[in-house]
Amino acid sequence: MKTVYWLFAVSAALFISGIAFIIAGERTARAATPASATAAIETAPVATIKQIMIGITNPSAYVIYEAVGTKNTAKGIEEIAPQTDEDWAKVESAGAAVVESGNLILTGNRAIDKGDWVKMTHDMMDKATLAMAAAKAKNKDKIIETGGDLNTTCDNCHAKYSRE
Numbered sequence: 047m048k049t050v051y052w053l054f055a056v057s058a059a060l061f062i063s064g065i066a067f068i069i070a071g072e073r074t075a076r077a078a079t080p081a082s083a084t085a086a087i088e089t090a091p092v093a094t095i096k097q098i099m100i101g102i103t104n105p106s107a108y109v110i111y112e113a114v115g116t117k118n119t120a121k122g123i124e125e126i127a128p129q130t131d132e133d134w135a136k137v138e139s140a141g142a143a144v145v146e147s148g149n150l151i152l153t154g155n156r157a158i159d160k161g162d163w164v165k166m167t168h169d170m171m172d173k174a175t176l177a178m179a180a181a182k183a184k185n186k187d188k189i190i191e192t193g194g195d196l197n198t199t200c201d202n203c204h205a206k207y208s209r210e
């Protein structure tokens with residue numbers, strides 16, 4: 047009789063902890079899925095265009111500009127290029143950040159107009175996407191080329207929409 051009781055208690059305990067595992071698993075799974083449409087409505091823009099430029103666009107663009115090139119050191123002229131997969135992934139991610147910063151300056155009431163602002167932002171996003179592809183392909187020459195093209199898209203917009 048006692049053994050039967052114990053077996054019952056143990057299987058009940060296993061059943062309950064099994065449920066706890068399922069709940070914990072569910073929670074983790076939910077946390078990893080993209081936010082629902084309701085959550086998106088709750089997000090509110092915080093940054094100004096200038097803050098997006100200084101906080102996201104500019105530092106990310108510089109990761110691309112400075113990824114490949116030469117540096118004057120005590121040992122002479124040193125070649126600079128991403129070495130490891132991680133280095134290349136950082137450059138690719140920097141490109142992604144520039145693209146996303148473009149999405150941000152088109153969002154809400156940040157878009158200054160529906161004409162050149164949108165076009166020039168898309169130019170920047172297109173070039174940053176090409177820089178991402180160059181980093182993915184680990185192509186040093188393409189990083190230099192797309193970095194230069196990206197820089198032109200920044201200058202074009204700054205020439206039209208004043209920087210303070």
Ligand code: HEC
Pocket residue numbers: 095096099100103104107144163166167170196197199200201203204207208209210
């Ligand atoms: C679609 C237009 C547009 C594009 C494209 C753009 N910018 Fe800007 N940027 C602006 C505007 C407008 C400001 C000024 C914001 C202000 O002062 O309120 C600005 C400001 C800046 C500033 C801040 C300057 C300061 O006053 O300190 C930096 C840095 C900057 N941009 C870098 C970049 C870089 C790097 C790129 C390209 C990768 C880029 N921007 C692309 C419109 C743009």
